[in-house]
Amino acid sequence: MKDDLTIEEVRRMAAEIGLTRLSDEHLQQLLRATTMARARRAALPIATLAPADEPAHVFRPDGGQ
């Protein structure tokens, strides 16, 4: 994943998911927020996960009974 996003890249990404009404100020917020989210992603110790490590939310079709 590319490290430095630009405002134009964020504008394009936002448009792809339907966020087409964001002002320039909103897009700046989105850029900052996305940069921070990527930093958080980098802080997740994903390398410690084994293939069989299950998610915390497990679907039970019996409603947990």
Add this chain to the structure above:
Amino acid sequence: MTDLAWLTVAEAAELLRAKRLSPVEYTKALIARIERHDGKLNAFLRFTPEIALEDARRAEAEIARGGWRGPLHGVPYGLKDIIDYTGLPTTGHSKILEDNIAVADAHVTAKLKAAGGVFMGKLSTHEFAIGGPSFDLPWPPARNPWNRDHFCGGSSSGSGAATAAGFLPVAIGSDTGGSVRNPASMCGVVGIKPTYGLVSRRGVFPLSFSLDHIGPLTRTARDSALMLDLIAGHDPLDPGSSESTARSSAELDRGVKGLRVGVIRHFYTRDMEADPEVTAGIDAAAKKLADLGAKVSEIETAPLGEYIACNRTIMTSEAFAIHEKWLRDRPQDYGALARGRLMAGAFVRAADYVNATRLRRKMADAFHALFSGIDVAVTASSMDPPCRIDDPKAVEYTYLRQARAPFNLTGGPALSVPVGFTEAGLPLAMQIVGKPFSEALIYRVANAHERATEWVNRHPSLA
């Protein structure tokens, strides 16, 4: 008689049951206090004195007939304005939901009504429990009763301010990454994030389905335990609802002799460096517990940053899913803080969200395994004392500096309690944390500490 503003729920209950205090007299006294002072604090978003007096008169009549319902009967309470009360707007403190009228009570509201509580109104919150303190919303943000120029914490900001200011003896808030415990810490009151699922989330506007918890803010640990017993309980219509029937107030007066207390010091000395006054406050509290007979030692868990990254990845993804349509259609109607914080979930990949939930299970299991060697854990809540509310840089800086989010992730109970005051007179706090469904034990520790220190007996002057 104690000034009515500072009665605890337990004290009021005793007086009301004995008919030594009238619910109407009590309610009128608090109404007058709110009318006199809340213009400076903005704890209430929607103050409802007419509903309060109706509830108080009903309670008075019932108690007079011998029909006392329990500790909340005739006692005033407030609800964070993401919690539904039939017929009133639930606005989320947002233009988006300005005119959103609740058609049914939240589960917690129904319990409080059935208990005979006196509803005083809807309390200020950060926008949608995430964006605050904000000055660009239809209603102003709540302020800290200890110093109105300072932040009172959030997102259950009005709940913290109202309780600390003596407007209410109890308020209900929600906590997704710390939002009951943050205002409790900043306002010098007691606030709990209970075990996930202990209190139903039904009728509470969600921020993050798997991280949202509902909890009371009170001025004492005893009141917190009493209130949690009242609002806890299985709700078959909340898919996350627990079936636990454990009573939180069962062990309040048992003391701490022999209890094993593990201090997670690295959270606030190595992983993040807390303000020296915060560290000193927690150290003093740990020493007090040792003096009372607890066995206090340091313990290690995963780095704070990993817990926070995991919490935020899950929270922002779930929150963005809830708000996506509005962010698409009317982004300009959000305040800037909420909009920015919600959009953080826009581009979280599915694999990142799934991996965060896989890490969540591992981290929760590893954390709960620590309780084979300890009974409760203690750590920081906020890393800093309350900052100035008009300093956006300070607000954003201190917003990220906290050790509350780990316990939304792991799901066990975490209680914020006062541990003193700064030189400038602002509240300091710590958290007492337990394994799932060990609320009774953490309240036992909190009550012992409270009785030995009496920080809860100090009150702000609102003059």
